[in-house]
Amino acid sequence: MTCFMCKGRLENSLSTFMTDLGSCIIIVKNVPPQVCRQCGEVSYANDVTRQLEQIVTSIKKTVHTEIAVVNYVDQAV
């Protein structure tokens, strides 16, 4: 796969995904995005995006703290 910004090479990496829902901030650690070697653009594969959405949805229902920190690997189905 190549970068859609600069056509550089994408490498698998690990990063932290964070989303602010207003009443709650969700931090997902060890998310595996692909990062461009050339320009640093970060992109998530479709299944990773779907997994993140599922994690966020289930945390919204079950966790009632202001900040929730989870590990992507623990949550992945």
Ligand SMILES: [Zn+2]
């Ligand atoms: Zn790039």
